[in-house]
Amino acid sequence: MSLIRYQSPDLAAWPSFDRWITLRGDLNTLFELPFWSNFGRQSQLFSGWSPALDLYQNNDDVIALVELSGMRKEDIEISLHDGTLTISGERKSGTPDGAAERTERYVGKFRRSITLPTRVDASKVSATYRDGILTVTLPKAEEAKPKQIQVDAG
Amino acid sequence: MNTLVRQNDSDSLQKEQFVAPSASVLEEGDGYVLQVEMPGVNKEGLEISIENNELTIIGRRSLPTVEGTLIHHESRRENYRRTFELDPSINSDKISAKVDHGVVTLTLPKAEHVRPRKISVS
Numbered sequence: 001m002s003l004i005r006y007q008s009p010d011l012a013a014w015p016s017f018d019r020w021i022t023l024r025g026d027l028n029t030l031f032e033l034p035f036w037s038n039f040g041r042q043s044q045l046f047s048g049w050s051p052a053l054d055l056y057q058n059n060d061d062v063i064a065l066v067e068l069s070g071m072r073k074e075d076i077e078i079s080l081h082d083g084t085l086t087i088s089g090e091r092k093s094g095t096p097d098g099a100a101e102r103t104e105r106y107v108g109k110f111r112r113s114i115t116l117p118t119r120v121d122a123s124k125v126s127a128t129y130r131d132g133i134l135t136v137t138l139p140k141a142e143e144a145k146p147k148q149i150q151v152d153a154g
Numbered sequence: 155m156n157t158l159v160r161q162n163d164s165d166s167l168q169k170e171q172f173v174a175p176s177a178s179v180l181e182e183g184d185g186y187v188l189q190v191e192m193p194g195v196n197k198e199g200l201e202i203s204i205e206n207n208e209l210t211i212i213g214r215r216s217l218p219t220v221e222g223t224l225i226h227h228e229s230r231r232e233n234y235r236r237t238f239e240l241d242p243s244i245n246s247d248k249i250s251a252k253v254d255h256g257v258v259t260l261t262l263p264k265a266e267h268v269r270p271r272k273i274s275v276s
Contacts, residue, residue, distance in 0.1 A: 052229040058222030065220065067193035067229055069256030103178030105191050117225060132193035132256015135218050 049106035051087070053114055059146055062116055062138045069132030070105070076129065078136060080122050085136065086113040118144040172235035175213065185263035186244065192234045193256035199233075200253060202260070204246050210237045211258060 056063040066087055068076065076089040088111040120138040127136045177190045194215035201212040213234040240246065245265040252259055 055226035056220045056222035063220050069191045069193040101180035104176040105178045131196045
């Protein structure tokens, strides 16, 4: 009796044709990130879970979007240390032990760190968790915001 | 090579691209519980349908709009789709679904036991 039939993803795990342009960018950053952050998600080589993280910035804030479905707010930990943002926590299985189960979903502890591009004001960091996406807003420290510098006519 | 890439691009623009989400199934007494992981998907983006014992789930993401430049990108842009083949013992009329924090949970009750019946010969 088969309930689940394995279905390979519609897209290959490696970047496909229309992402040639970003491939070079991906390779450039590959060596800057911790080794497991890009590989751990796309293959089953590593048994850990590395949630996908997108980073945006504008003049005032640095914003991180993390894909973290099926969590409870209280099981997510966000910490900031020395310019590095760390998201960690534990995903608990909602099922009673011993229930017959086949799962592809990761259950257990995870940890994800990323170095922020500029200094942020730690006292003003806020986060929301909605529809499985964690949004962390980190306002930039005053001295890190871009400023106009006047050029005096000499 | 240039035209090859261009052709691929126009093809992919017309067809919507999907990625298969992770799922887990557990058996619970008189039915199954199927959990599909689709971060960024809420009730509005979900499309669940059944045809001939095949259950198809499509989840379209609605990400928070962020004002700013993207400086680091790991998430997939595609929406989610996956098809499951259901065991015939599942009562497809009574399937229910709910979504919470990006996880779609489907409850698939088994059909009630059909008693063996005698077939009379005319």
